[in-house]
Amino acid sequence: MSAALSRFQDEIYLNGALGGGVPPYPTDPSTLEEAARRVLEPGPFGYVAGGAGTGATVRANREAFDRWAIVPRMLADVSVRDTSRTILGTPMPAPLLLAPIGVLSIVHEGAEPAAARAAAALGLTTVLSTASSTPMEEVAEAAGDGPRWFQLYWSRDPDVAASMLARAQATGFTHLVVTLDTGMLGWRPNDLDQAYLPFLQSVGIANYLSDPAFRAKLAKPAEEDPFGAVAHWAGLFSNPALTWDDLAWLREHWDGPVVLKGILHPDDARRARDAGMDGIVVSNHGGRQVDGAIGALDALPTVAETVGHDVAVLFDSGVRSGADIVKALALGAQAVLVGRPYAYGLALGGEEGVRHVLRCLLAELDLTLALSGHAHVDELNPRVLVRR
Numbered sequence: 273m274s275a276a277l278s279r280f281q282d283e284i285y286l287n288g289a290l291g292g293g294v295p296p297y298p299t300d301p302s303t304l305e306e307a308a309r310r311v312l313e314p315g316p317f318g319y320v321a322g323g324a325g326t327g328a329t330v331r332a333n334r335e336a337f338d339r340w341a342i343v344p345r346m347l348a349d350v351s352v353r354d355t356s357r358t359i360l361g362t363p364m365p366a367p368l369l370l371a372p373i374g375v376l377s378i379v380h381e382g383a384e385p386a387a388a389r390a391a392a393a394l395g396l397t398t399v400l401s402t403a404s405s406t407p408m409e410e411v412a413e414a415a416g417d418g419p420r421w422f423q424l425y426w427s428r429d430p431d432v433a434a435s436m437l438a439r440a441q442a443t444g445f446t447h448l449v450v451t452l453d454t455g456m457l458g459w460r461p462n463d464l465d466q467a468y469l470p471f472l473q474s475v476g477i478a479n480y481l482s483d484p485a486f487r488a489k490l491a492k493p494a495e496e497d498p499f500g501a502v503a504h505w506a507g508l509f510s511n512p513a514l515t516w517d518d519l520a521w522l523r524e525h526w527d528g529p530v531v532l533k534g535i536l537h538p539d540d541a542r543r544a545r546d547a548g549m550d551g552i553v554v555s556n557h558g559g560r561q562v563d564g565a566i567g568a569l570d571a572l573p574t575v576a577e578t579v580g581h582d583v584a585v586l587f588d589s590g591v592r593s594g595a596d597i598v599k600a601l602a603l604g605a606q607a608v609l610v611g612r613p614y615a616y617g618l619a620l621g622g623e624e625g626v627r628h629v630l631r632c633l634l635a636e637l638d639l640t641l642a643l644s645g646h647a648h649v650d651e652l653n654p655r656v657l658v659r660r
């Protein structure tokens with residue numbers, strides 16, 4: 273790496289100078305989304321890009337980032353930088369994970385193994401969704417022996433929930449991310465107006481179709497009655513009756529760190545801590561659940577001040593660039609998760625597309641850190657930013 277250029281930047285410019293042409297995928301996040309729109313059918317594109325209701329929360333997520341400005345510091349010796357961090361015992365080359373995204377085969381065949389391989393090649397961790405389009409055992413094998421984090425959609429059938437957790441542990445997943453904000457699917461006009469729901473084509477239920485506890489209760493085998501299996505899945509996928517008291521059940525069924533995803537209120541953050549949880553993800557599900565919900569970054573500072581010393585505070589919803597990562601870390605996130613951008617990478621170029629998206633994020637994180645006068649991600653704090 274040359275001193276004047278950050279990692280990946282040098283490769284892109286040199287390749288161009290040597291006649292190799294421009295990068296095969298856009299580096300700008302909005303252009304990336306546009307490019308994905310062009311290669312995807314309207315149904316799948318709308319499912320990924322869309323948000324709840326009028327899209328107010330999707331916009332709020334971006335507006336929240338735009339309201340913070342980085343104030344660069346000079347003469348800070350940033351010749352050697354370190355973006356690495358260990359989160360709940362998992363070492364990471366940068367505090368960046370791939371958010372759990374279900375039904376990914378709607379954008380690319382073999383999506384989850386491809387994303388997991390791309391992440392693993394860079395040493396990054398993927399949080400695998402319960403609604404993966406490939407069974408967890410196959411994804412884990414594709415990802416090699418790096419860290420394994422599993423996201424749970426907590427089924428209303430406790431046998432299915434317990435079976436998922438037992439399988440995940442048997443497969444070597446060590447960390448559990450429990451998503452709390454999807455007790456039912458949000459109101460999504462994009463999908464409603466196209467009558468598009470991937471599950472109806474049995475996409476995204478691979479972990480269920482391969483689950484003995486799920487299969488045991490089907491009236492007819494899924495192979496004979498695929499729609500019956502989908503209907504059964506829809507009936508047990510989530511459990512809106514859950515309360516804080518149910519967290520004890522989780523502890524009995526999972527040996528290892530548990531992280532609650534979808535926390536926005538400081539009182540809920542406190543309850544998570546008091547219930548002995550190891551971490552939280554401050555998230556509004558990428559604006560896909562409650563239209564009009566608070567921008568996730570607007571919720572972060574108070575939550576981080578409230579519990580940041582006690583539990584790992586992770587963040588997602590709206591992260592699109594390395595500069596965004598700097599802002600979220602400065603406001604108290606220990607790590608961020610990125611969602612849609614890697615789905616667009618998958619749509620455009622499978623594993624290679626995801627690797628491109630992740631390398632862009634890592635490169636711009638490193639560069640923003642350096643140019644704003646910080647050698648290590650641990651130096652970031654709220655004083656690095658001003659509110660516009």
Ligand SMILES: Cc1cc2nc3c(=O)[nH]c(=O)nc-3n(C[C@H](O)[C@H](O)[C@H](O)COP(=O)(O)O)c2cc1C
Nearest residue numbers: 320371372373374401451557558589590610611612
């Ligand atoms: C198509 C799609 C599917 C998703 N599926 C899941 C899922 O299965 N489990 C989950 O916890 N979150 C799911 N999410 C939410 C993401 O984990 C994450 O919270 C969100 O995408 C972050 O926002 P961003 O897309 O703006 O980065 C999904 C998001 C998208 C876009």
Ligand SMILES: O=C(O)C(=O)c1ccccc1
Nearest residue numbers: 373374375403454476560
């Ligand atoms: O679409 C989503 O946001 C989501 O979280 C989900 C829910 C169920 C299955 C797959 C994805």
